[in-house]
Amino acid sequence: MKNILLIRKNEFDHLYWKELLNSMDVFLVDVHQPFHIDIINLGTKGSPEAEFLGRKLDYFDKIIFLGTPAWPENNDESVFAFSELEATLISLFKISRAPVVNAGLSLSANKLLQAPIAFCKFWEKSGWVVPEIRYSYSKGQLTKTLGPDPQKHTHYLLHLSVNDYLLWPNYRVIFNDHAKFKAILEATQMEMAHRNFDFLILQFFESAGVFYLFGYVTELVEIRNNRLLRFMESVIA
Amino acid sequence: MNTKRLVIIGFGSEETVRHFAAYLSACRQPYDIMDLDLIQEQCALSFTYRAGMLSIQINNKMYDLNQYHSFYCRHYFKPTKNGYLDELFNKLIFALTGWLRHTNKLVVNIPGTGSSNFSKLNHLTELSGYGFIIPHAFITNRPEIVKRVASVTGNWINKGCSSYRTKVETLTDAHLAELEQLYYCPSQFQELIRGYNVRVHVVGVNCIAVKIMSPDIDYRYSLSKNSYNEIAVPEKIGERCISYCRHENLNFAGFDFIVDEADCWYVLEVNPMPGYEFYDRNIGNRISALLKDLLIGGLCDAPPVLPEREAFIHGGRRKKFF
Numbered sequence: 001m002k003n004i005l006l007i008r009k010n011e012f013d014h015l016y017w018k019e020l021l022n023s024m025d026v027f028l029v030d031v032h033q034p035f036h037i038d039i040i041n042l043g044t045k046g047s048p049e050a051e052f053l054g055r056k057l058d059y060f061d062k063i064i065f066l067g068t069p070a071w072p073e074n075n076d077e078s079v080f081a082f083s084e085l086e087a088t089l090i091s092l093f094k095i096s097r098a099p100v101v102n103a104g105l106s107l108s109a110n111k112l113l114q115a116p117i118a119f120c121k122f123w124e125k126s127g128w129v130v131p132e133i134r135y136s137y138s139k140g141q142l143t144k145t146l147g148p149d150p151q152k153h154t155h156y157l158l159h160l161s162v163n164d165y166l167l168w169p170n171y172r173v174i175f176n177d178h179a180k181f182k183a184i185l186e187a188t189q190m191e192m193a194h195r196n197f198d199f200l201i202l203q204f205f206e207s208a209g210v211f212y213l214f215g216y217v218t219e220l221v222e223i224r225n226n227r228l229l230r231f232m233e234s235v236i237a
Numbered sequence: 238m239n240t241k242r243l244v245i246i247g248f249g250s251e252e253t254v255r256h257f258a259a260y261l262s263a264c265r266q267p268y269d270i271m272d273l274d275l276i277q278e279q280c281a282l283s284f285t286y287r288a289g290m291l292s293i294q295i296n297n298k299m300y301d302l303n304q305y306h307s308f309y310c311r312h313y314f315k316p317t318k319n320g321y322l323d324e325l326f327n328k329l330i331f332a333l334t335g336w337l338r339h340t341n342k343l344v345v346n347i348p349g350t351g352s353s354n355f356s357k358l359n360h361l362t363e364l365s366g367y368g369f370i371i372p373h374a375f376i377t378n379r380p381e382i383v384k385r386v387a388s389v390t391g392n393w394i395n396k397g398c399s400s401y402r403t404k405v406e407t408l409t410d411a412h413l414a415e416l417e418q419l420y421y422c423p424s425q426f427q428e429l430i431r432g433y434n435v436r437v438h439v440v441g442v443n444c445i446a447v448k449i450m451s452p453d454i455d456y457r458y459s460l461s462k463n464s465y466n467e468i469a470v471p472e473k474i475g476e477r478c479i480s481y482c483r484h485e486n487l488n489f490a491g492f493d494f495i496v497d498e499a500d501c502w503y504v505l506e507v508n509p510m511p512g513y514e515f516y517d518r519n520i521g522n523r524i525s526a527l528l529k530d531l532l533i534g535g536l537c538d539a540p541p542v543l544p545e546r547e548a549f550i551h552g553g554r555r556k557k558f559f
Contacts, residue, residue, distance in 0.1 A: 039423045041382050043375030044362055080401060081422035087399035088376050088423050091359035108352070120286065121339035133332075135325050136283035142321040 001027055004236065005052055005060040007089070008032040009067035017066060024233055029053050029060070034069045034081070039088055048096045057092070062099050062236050065089070065106045101236065104196030126191055127184035128204065128213035150214055153205035157217075159231055161199045162189050166231045177209045184211055199235045243532045244269040244300065246333065247311030254311055256514035260525040266533070271300050273312055276326055278319050284329055291336040293329065302336060307343040307532040311510060343535050345488045345528070351509025355400040357425060360506060367481045368473075369504040372430050372495075378423035380416035387426050388413075394454060398425045405455040429454075432497040436516055437470055439482050439490050440527035444475045447516045448496075465519040474502050481507065488531060 004026045008014050011032050021028045031052050040049035050057050068086035071078035090107050093100050120130045132147040157168035175181045203215040247254040249272035261268045275295050284293040293300045314330045334348040353360045358376055365371045376398055387393040390409050397403035434449040434456050448468045453459040482490050491511030495503045517524040
């Protein structure tokens with residue numbers, strides 16, 4: 001049985017992840033409060049010593065780091081403490097080379113690198129087309145236009161790991177240009193491996209043989225679905 | 238449009254932006270400023286991303302990024318207290334990041350490069366991987382660890398672990414009396430290196446160093462009491478700085494060193510978005526001059542001229558048999 005460390009911002013954050021992991025055959029340690037984390041000695045010399053709810057770091061086979069636990073109060077002290085704890089966790093996981101899932105994303109200290117549009121060329125290099133996006137603010141009004149309009153097409157949610165994929169809502173869908181779709185998937189998977197991404201959840205639609213990518217998300221849908229369970233087990237395995 | 242036109246992306250009121258803009262004006266070098274201070278409640282702001290092209294309009298000014306030769310970037314999100322506008326401002330920063338990270342044009346600096354600096358301890362260990370000498374440092378939230386490792390007061394300092402700017406202080410008995418607060422939040426402790434500070438700016442393949450003599454442990458808080466002199470960078474230190482910048486894709490960076498009595502250069506951190514104007518004023522704007530040359534002339538393709546190297550078993554100990 002795998003020992004999994006789940007780190008979340010608070011007890012309500014990413015609950016579906018907790019639910020999904022609870023339904024798997026794993027031993028889950030769910031860390032979501034700052035006091036669950038004990039940084040004993042993390043230094044430039046010697047091995048890092050840290051505990052999560054009393055378990056040492058090397059106890060865990062995989063770490064799913066979805067957010068740094070935050071203090072419940074919102075003031076200068078808690079904001080500073082949150083920043084310090086987050087930097088400490090990133091240092092800990094990088095220095096110890098801990099088995100963090102999606103390390104290429106979740107250990108980006110710079111939050112700018114976690115936004116979908118920050119990877120627009122990454123998507124385009126893989127064969128996706130990022131639809132034209134126009135945002136506008138004037139006289140207190142915010143408008144967003146996308147071309148082509150995604151509302152006129154079926155949206156797909158693509159769970160993608162470096163060697164597997166799952167389509168939502170219809171995993172059996174065959175696109176007119178399915179060979180192109182497969183080529184895009186393979187190119188994306190290669191880029192993912194290069195960037196230390198274990199999985200991505202992409203939102204896309206197809207129009208006239210063009211695959212338009214308009215976002216990626218971290219939410220899991222239909223977590224009781226056996227296919228998703230098997231998919232995520234393969235990611236975490 | 239001038240093919241060598243550069244644009245500064247940042248806040249017009251920020252001291253570093255003002256300093257560089259004033260220098261360019263004094264040199265009669267054409268430039269634009271994408272002034273993010275103009276993003277306020279009453280503004281009109283829009284941007285369009287299409288097939289690798291990004292155009293941004295702030296009030297009546299349109300910026301087509303593809304038309305610029307080079308970019309000097311000091312942008313980040315700053316809240317405006319208007320929810321809708323903040324949402325768009327955030328998206329604009331992300332879009333700029335995406336575009337600037339992938340354009341073939343010269344960007345100083347590419348957003349996100351050198352961001353290991355945001356996690357100070359990991360940053361130090363990364364720097365040691367480039368051959369720099371680093372001080373011993375550790376993070377803990379256990380008072381007993383600090384008492385055990387750093388009990389000799391006056392020999393250790395305390396600083397923040399993150400990108401927050403915090404005042405560095407020498408660890409004293411007063412600090413030791415408050416160690417229980419570590420249970421609330423971990424903190425970083427670092428071996429005190431006694432000596433003088435040096436700031437090395439790397440601009441492309443050039444290094445400029447300023448020596449700072451200060452009465453305080455954190456010279457940034459006693460600027461008027463300090464003395465500043467330009468000094469030569471030891472060859473090996475310069476090589477490592479340039480090597481680090483090349484690997485990290487940094488075209489412009491500020492390295493902080495402390496040099497001890499034995500002339501050993503300890504690196505403390507590398508700033509990927511250096512606020513350099515203060516040092517520049519003390520050395521006749523030479524950093525600005527190099528920055529302008531870099532943005533107009535581009536990166537030199539040829540590798541920097543490095544000193545000749547000699548193997549550990551030098552020539553006098555070697556004999557060729559064939």
